[in-house]
Amino acid sequence: MGRTRRIFTVSAFAVAAIATPLRAETLVVNSYGGPYEAIIRKAIIEPFEQRTGIDVIYDPVGSASQDYAKIKATMGRPGFDVVVMTASQSLQGCKDGVLEKLDANSIPNLAKLSRRLTETAGPCGAVHEVQYMSLLYRTDKLATPPVSWSALASSDLKGRVVLPTFQNTMAIYLVEMFSLMNGGDLVDNLAPGFRAVAAIAKQSIGFEQSSAILESYIKDGTVWAMPFWSGRAQLLVDSGLSVDYIKPKEGTIPLVATLNIPIGAEHKDAARKFIDFFLEKTSQEAWVGGYKVGSARTDIDVPAAVKARQITSDADLNSLHLPNLTTVAERLPKWAEQWERDVVAHAN
Template sequence: MKKFISVALVLGMSASLAACTSTGQDAGSGGEDVVVVEGFGAEYETLFKENIAKPFTKETGIQVKYRAGGSGAETYAAIRAANGDPGFDLAVMTYFELDQGYQDHLLAPVTKKQVPNMANVPQKLQEHTYGVGAIHDVQQVSLMYNRDDFPKPPTSWDVMWSPKYGKGTLIFNPSNILGVYALLNLADMGGGGIDNMGPAFKRTEEMAKHALATPTTSAEAVPYMAKETATAFPYFDGRAAIYAKTNNYDFTVPAEGTYAHLGSLGIPDGASHKDNAYKLIDYWLSKKVQERWAHAYNVGPAITGLTFPADFAAKHITTPEKLDEVKIADAATVNKNRTEWQQEWQEAVR
């Protein structure tokens, strides 16, 4: 049996506790001048309040009540459990949850009529909103690497199998969406794809013979960066940019290409303040806010027509041309097969 350095899985419990906690004085519906937002915790909450909530309230007079929850999947589970009326008006999720909400008829329609700034969102992104949400930022799966191991940026994902570097790679569990993207990349490299994942599990089994650890969340990679024991591993560019400033690591996109990850906003069908939720989405998609959010969260914008400094643009998806280069996984296929993929992944790393 292959042995891995164990990872303490306390984040799930923390997320569950956070989901029950409101950061506002009143997370309920209140009056008509409020919008209740359910989103991610930790640094996301801080960035949202400073860059979105406070200036939105100043501009519109609408108070934003923020509830720090868990992952997008956990937030959508709350919507489903409440049959579309979970007690909040706007959910920060991913496009995988938008697809599920469309299938379940539990999310309200989101169109250009209600959100005029959606007109500035590229068609490639609009195709993944399913008429029930909006994309508000774009990330990509990058290759994080130790600068000491790689004086020059690695050019291929294959370094994770190299005898020289493989001992320090991290294999992310597909219970985390980062692990799903990693599998899709492996499938593509092995001649398969989203409809033929066999090559991904074969390569995972090979990598598991020497891998350093199998994290369940992206945060679990941080200690390995702090100790500099990790060599190369997949990581979202948003977090990668943060840790590239505080650790001896940098990130790049290998020549084989990568997948985009779409941050999304959805409105539960039973929301009490839909009009205010639409206004907040439209505000978030405005040019000034998209630029501010991109810099704050280290992500690509969801609209076109913005200009970024060269060093930022080199690391993130900031132009239509860069967006065209990345792959976007079919959400329905991922949602349908994710449980099975996780089971096969567990067999591969055993």
Template sequence: MKPIYIAASLLASAAFASPTMARDLIVNSYGGPYEQIIRDAIITPFEQEYGVRVIYDAVGSSSQDYAKIKATNGRPGFDVVVMTASQSLQGCEDGLLERFSPDTVPNLAHLNPEISAVAGPCGAVHELQYLSLLYRTDMVSESPQSWLDLFEDDLTGRVILPSFGNVMAAYLTQLMSVIHGGDLDSDIDPGFEAMTRLAAQSVGFEQASAILESYIVDGRVWAMPFWDGRAQLLVDSGAPVDYVLPEEGSVPLIATLNVPIGAQNKELALAFVDFFLEKTSQERWVEGYKVGSARADIEVSDQAQDRKITSQADLDALYLPDLLSLASNLSAWGERWEREVVPAAR
């Protein structure tokens, strides 16, 4: 089904919401604090400007969402989905995601071109994060500085890990592989061996970030991998936690907005993607969700920029896996995770 495009001048104005356009837009993304922030910073302003209603679907992880897109041949029942650059690249290769251009999404022209290129033509990069090490300041005697600190004896039974449905698990496995003499993609055995040992010292696995963070907030665990934006939200909430970028480095999360090729309300979906990338929208999002942006022209507080990815140099300082290779490996790695890592948990 060929997409129906409209002129950029109409896309940039409220007049774009024509009488013939459907008034409901279904957006699939995450729950927890993310949901309230996206409603306040993006969804409500979009509804007000375009005179439409956004139905928010907080079901599934990025990998589960893409699996649904693939199983339905690009007609998953939602119009816009938040995923990652890995799924964006895979979806483009599979022909299941809409390709964007500055003609259909004008604000793409304002994104860092190198960062946009990582996500490919089907992904609009709306935020940047990295995998950080989150810890309880009142329980850990010294601030951890290394991913290897997760293996310390005093953290035995005080670490929780993401399940493989959360891409944090794949990223942490890749990092552990590099630290233990392997690499990010082809020689991953050291990573799985390390994660199996770490699982034996953990309390188990959870998939949703909102559930993962509850373990550290109530003190059941004292350290865990977590996205830096969500970690900063916890710091700002007054919880006795802090986070670090470990000395070995980390992996960025390049988060994208995507439109399935068979979306029912494609025109409004493209308008939503463009609205999310607007300067003022990105400023609200960065301030609200404590993440980095691929727009260099946003104006935010110094606090919002502290410890965030704010430049190409920040991104270059992190490990960037071959994301298309990662997407193709996820299924096999997930099966291996279930065979080797999960049974080792306490």
């Protein structure tokens, strides 16, 4: 007798499942566009997807302050699961009860971070990078490299400076630094800082929120000097553009950047896995090397060029001015009004 033939019917869905492995989880990550997006995709997101099978949807919309406003307005249900913000929003979000508290039981790599930086961000923030506000300038336009923040007020730079909007953390940092330089302090007496920045605004070309737009002005030569984050500044130097950046002689303020989970996030387990992956030693090394920033981990191998110019140790952090970020978070709404009244209203 002939052999009986067995006939199998395979659905189109099953064929698709064989051809493309199904991912059981999805994660929405909100962060920034431009160079940040390209680097985080390559250094963090793609390796994370490959290891876990979790599908990451990247949402490059909004500044840290705008993202936090959305989280607060939705009572912790903004539509994304992980968000990149700063320590100030992290502290405020914990106080407002709209951010998830994080711990080393579910995110083991939190235990590997600098205790000082972890305390700075509070229980709701995982510190994944550290930068500082630098003074970025065109080397082909300025005959003498600047050494002080006061260079921004020089008549030589009239019409050649751009300032951040208040939605960009650099705005309040700039006010705080000019306050220190003019007899005030970092949180309790900012009036001298607001007056000094208002004078700079009068000779600036205006205000921009996005780092990508801010850097476009210095790329095309419209702007010759401006405050800018140190990691992004180094990327411009590495690109071959005629620019450099400094820590002015008066000092500067660090940007402690955090990963946060909104309290009503839909995919919290995947979010914790993503944060833990981002904080792994190899991930932090990839991030530091790619984005040219400092890390809250002290056990990673940092390229010499990054170590020379970024914040890579507690000693580096101690050399900078660090305001009480809890107080900063509480007073930001009042300062935002003062910025509009005392700085923007007096700009050309």
